[in-house]
Amino acid sequence: GPDPLITEKQPWAQELGAGVDETPYGLPIKYESDVVRRNVEWLTADPISSINFTPIHALDGTITPQGCAFERHHSGAIELRKEDYRLMINGLVDKPLIFTYDDLERFPRENHVYFCECAANTGMEWAGAQLNGAQFTHGMVHNMEYTGVTLRTLLEEAGLDTAGDLKDKWVYVEGADASSNGRSIPMEKALDDCLVAFKANGEALRMEHGYPVRLVVPGWEGNMWVKWLRRIEVTDHAVESREETSKYTDTLEDGTSRKWTWAMDAKSVITSPSPQMPIKHGKGPLVITGLAWTGRGAITRVDVSKDGGKTWETARLAKPGEKMALTRFYLDTTWDGEEMLLQSRAMDDTGYVQPTKAQLREVRGENSIYHNNCIQTWWVNKDGEAENVEVS
Template sequence: MSESFKTKTSRRAFLRGSAAMAAGAVAAGQARAAGPDPLITEVQPWASGLGDPVDAAPYGLPIEHEGDVIRRNVEWLTADTYSSINFTPIHALDGTITPQGCAFERHHSGAIDLRKKDYRLMINGLVDTPLVFTYADLERFPRENHVYFCECAANTGMEWKGAQLNGAQFTHGMIHNMEYTGVTLRTLLEEAGLGAAGDLSDKWVYVEGADASSNGRSIPMDKALDDVLVAFKANGEALRKEHGYPVRLVVPGWEGNMWVKWLRRIEVMSNAVESREETSKYTDTLANGISRKWTWVMDAKSVITSPSPQAPITHGPGALVISGLAWSGRGAITRVDVSLDGGISWQTARLAKPGEDKALTRFYLDTHWDGSEMLLQSRAMDDTGYVQPTKAQLRDVRGENSIYHNNCIQTWWVRETGEAENVEVS
């Protein structure tokens, strides 16, 4: 395999940092200043004059120096940008909460503009009384707050046949994690009355959006009555247009397509509709041509977000924070192991906080880098005992044509220069 290659995605970030590296800490241990730092010895403009007044930005955006921390799409993936997806810049974020403004978007016919006063939510089907709620009605039901991750079933889907996209944003960025405020779906179903449905164990709830794609999914009743939320706030503020303003469904731990945006109708049914999004799409074809359907749960998964191809090591050898995200749709993350040698040996990383149910968990490995090559991997475990598999293990069961639900262990090849690349290893 050729060693000469064009480094693209990480080039600018890399160059920006490597200058600093040359000037400073080449050797491990504390660097010595060549002379007094003018940033310290000279009075800087910001230490003398005035900054912006209040109200300079009535609703603020990130400072311009962070202007490259944005959602990005992969043009060749879809036919246009109205039925398309983009990716969260997870390589540049820390902690676990995803800011709404850079949380990935997935639309099937564009993000629609739906005002609260035009919003209606219908519950019909096998209910005692079919009901229509306004937005104001929803705010009068008891509310709950929960943090959950939302992962598109196709996250990492481009990697089934091999290492393809060079950046954690592109390989793992179809995910976000927010604190939702909303009413439980159970509360609304009970308001309409489920007596007419009889035995609930074999019933379904069909949920549908108000946009032209009419994205609809069938959810088994036991999940609908368990933890599904009809949400109208995320991270404390109204949902963004691109995430379903004013109301979306939150289906904890289950694939993002079921989190119907611009939620307009909930129908209690005796069967699954088997709509386009649950037959033609979001089904997983195995090597023998048979396809799995109703693969709703997102299995445990993790990825190192830094270092990664878009977030190379720019400081040279010495202290290094390896950081990443882990999550499981089946429960809480209990442990994350990190390998520096492509899976020969593993060490257990530190969880920033104990894992939370169906939410992102941040992990850190505080280590010392000797400047040699690394093959970085992370491996998540959840409280059901599930261990994140390798890509080879997944392929053994599923082949390479599943498209969806690729939760394999990811490998980043970190070079002596600090640059990183998406690779696949034996």
């Protein structure tokens, strides 16, 4: 019969809606209230030193809104005013300098879109399929447009003649919060593409992302993107801080561990259908979509398999892959209503092909946690529901 939503007058077509001053800074409409960051409580001892996950299953395109971009802090997100912000550059520089926030805004600015992925993303899946949802298995990633000053500009302002040969030099970067998270970055990377950022997606950084200033280290693990950046020290050694020795190192089968595994290798995941995004429309046209990224260049191709990796077809990239940024892919297909074992596989411009979990375990053994960029499998049943599984 006729649809009453059309044949009957609806209240929204007769009554008045909200005025312009209802929410001076808007939030999503209430019907989207399930599109939020989520925490996995059992993961950490305390929500202050913890992580939550981007709802990648429910987003499309590539830009992550700041309000739902994953958070990871080691001593909580602090409230630091721009007026109280100071940035120090010291160590092997010609003249140690102090910048205020206002000083930073007077240097030439650049804009770049980059993904930030925690090295532990998908880490819980290393031992086997654990969490039912792309948000939980792959949600420690976000992708934003950053505005800031290049780290090179600031280092050159302090002068690098004193440092001599730059090949074996480092910068140690440190945050202002109680965790004083610090990481050592080789000078080559520091001078290449690192950004001292103060805006994301056009607006000030959110508190949870390091307001007023954070470091952006394109393509490299998120822990190096120091938030509330307060100090940059030029050194002739890696500091070997807690975060680059006891954490963010990868233990291999024989008990030795890799360190300085900074780059995030090519990776992809199907965001829909997925456990939080079942197929509700029955058989017929189906859009399979997901995200791909690589910390070593740009995504060139993404393939999708519906049969657990026996056969593959190449997906359509929404836009050509951009360096160190998320790429959206689509497979516009038809669902026959039968079970599927959905997988995606990313390739980048170095020729790298995203490996299976078995391939990774073959090289690294069972105890590596970080840098798990394996191919993910979703088992879709005849009702369109999806589950996280591992396949042979």
